[in-house]
Amino acid sequence: MAEKTVTLAHGAGGKQTSELIDQVFKAHFSNPQFTADDAAVLNMGEGRLAMSTDGFIVSPFEFNGGNIGKLSICGTVNDLSCMGAKPLYMTCAFVIEEGFPLDKLEEIAASMEKTANEVGVKIVAGDTKVAGKGQVDKIFITTTGIGKIMDNADTSGTYAKPGDAVIVTGDVGRHGCTILLARDEYGIDADVDSDCAPLWGTVESLYTVTNEIHTIRDATRGGVGTVLYEIAEQSGVGVRLNAADIPVDPAVKGVCGMLGLEPLYLACEGRLVIIAPKDKAPALVEKLREGKYSKNAAIIGEITADNAGRVVMETEIGAQTMLPQPGGELLPRIC
Amino acid sequence: MNEQAKKARDIITNYKGRPLRIMEVCGTHTHEIFRLGLRKLLPENVELISGPGCPVCVTPVGFIDEAIWLALEKGCIITTFGDLIRVPGTEMPLAGARAKGAQVRPVYSPLDAVEMARQNPDEQIVFLAVGFETTTPSACLAVETAKKEGLKNFSLLTANKTMPNAYNALEGSADAFLYPGHVNAIAGTEICEELKKRGVSGVVAGFTASELLTALAVILVNAEKGEPFFVNCYPRVVKAEGNPSARELVKRVMEPCDTEWRGLGVIPMSGMKLRDEFAEFDARKKFGMPKITGKPNPACRCGEVLQGKCKPSDCKVFGKVCTPEHPVGACMVSDEGACAAYYQYGGV
């Protein structure tokens, strides 16, 4: 390829399109199922399947700890994993803005390959469209995944029961904080990197401890706070958190302090919220702390019968208050 | 919590003296008090009232209309503290104007708006200058900087306010005030001493758990003695003389004027506007703005809430038509707003 950027010709379906597919995507996504035909043909065998799709438009497309490619694999892998499903196959669709640097596209594809390989998920089909300058913001990726649910897994946001423990698999708000800093709108500098990670291994490890896991959710957009409100609503229960037990990186706390933001509402891309019976929780946390993406796992609260639909926080002065309900865009609060 | 903070908490939870109404004047106090669940610790005979100290909440509807006029009619880029973006104007909030093509950018500091003006010489940058004694110096610094550098594309839309005359308007609405620590960091504590001479009690309070517990304990212990009192409970930040350089800066750039407070009406000489020497940085003058009068929603009782005359839950639209996602009044917008705080943290 002579050009150094993606052009409209790359999306026209002709020779240049094949070149782009061969040299960027086939080079990175090669596997026996990767198809040149109109659809991939898969043999899934017996059992229940889980399927999920997600679009990614993060700006900037590169950030501390990852890029939009890694994110697009992690997002769908984690959605499947939360259902106890081992991710098997994925498809990805790119919408690329005319003029996007080819070496960056190559880097993105390479991160996707690396992340997919780590999980053992195969990318079996893809699509590329090129949009005119200004029609999209650099690059958008949509991924769809299919996975096989383990026979011993049965999780849902409706299964949380009073007396269950609430576990989070690491410190909260890192991805959201990283993106906020990467946009450089507020002149703040901090050593924070995204928690973006594929969590199938993390979920698999939980089931070596017990099958009694009621809910697993990945806390993406809206953060852990939003996920907890969703679970409270779906299961018709209350959530009581202990403020002192919620892991937050000091620098994330610093940035939030500067802008008046609540870390529980900043996005994560590699953190699970797990609801499981209280007597199983310590062993689960112990197991999680052995995993590379969940070293700071902690029990942060419990499910209650009272305050149904609400998330209540036990504060540092020993009083209870409600966690503000999620809503609207995150705006820094200064005065 | 350390030992002293525990002691302070015990004083608060065990208070058995006369009934007391304490007004926190500052919106950040309101916010922190709710975040900590401090109200839950108070005995029944102590009531905390949220006062008019959230600049977003006291900013009148017409100010938002003025900002939208600058954005849509004059094509200015509006820079603002984040909270103002969702405050309802007569027809829409700034967020709504954004959907119609207005450029609205949240900034951390007015100095960042000056930087935006430097980098975009072909755009007109307007900063929405709201806030009290604490915040006004930053806006004045921005104007002085812009003047020094000869920037022609930076201006302020001012709605700055000062507390002293508001205290007069609030006199009698509480037995003691939690004074806004960061206002006093600039203004000093002379005014608090004067208020004490007039029989108005209060303490300057900080914002952390230990500072708020301490300040409330100090109020309760002193209230039992029956005499008017003033105690600076935030000495690590607030000095008696305040910050004289900040006050001189404000005096150089701005002068007092009458101003409208949402809910309280016009309070004479309680606002700040740019002096004539800085007219070129006054967006109203610079862009020949016509007189714009906002029309607030008549059902909204934010005004009475701000004066402690009614609780948010007494308002007919509270929690029904008026929610943080669809605020009717400004008190529902800012996290600091009394209504938003009641909505978010109340009822537990």
Place this chain on the structure above:
Amino acid sequence: MCVGLSAKVVSVKDGTALIDANGAKREVSADLLEELEPGDYVMVHAGVAIAKITESDEDEANDVMENLL
């Protein structure tokens, strides 16, 4: 009304201070404070250092409570 941030001064140059709050760093105006030095603690509001402060709110609580009781 005024969210303040207590932070440590890392460096000062030409009326601008680099401050650090738990690892979050930003440049703020040092114009309103005299003789600011690295290592000082300041209260920052809207990008301006408004007061030189002492770091610990707990020490302060101790002092205030001791005077009270």
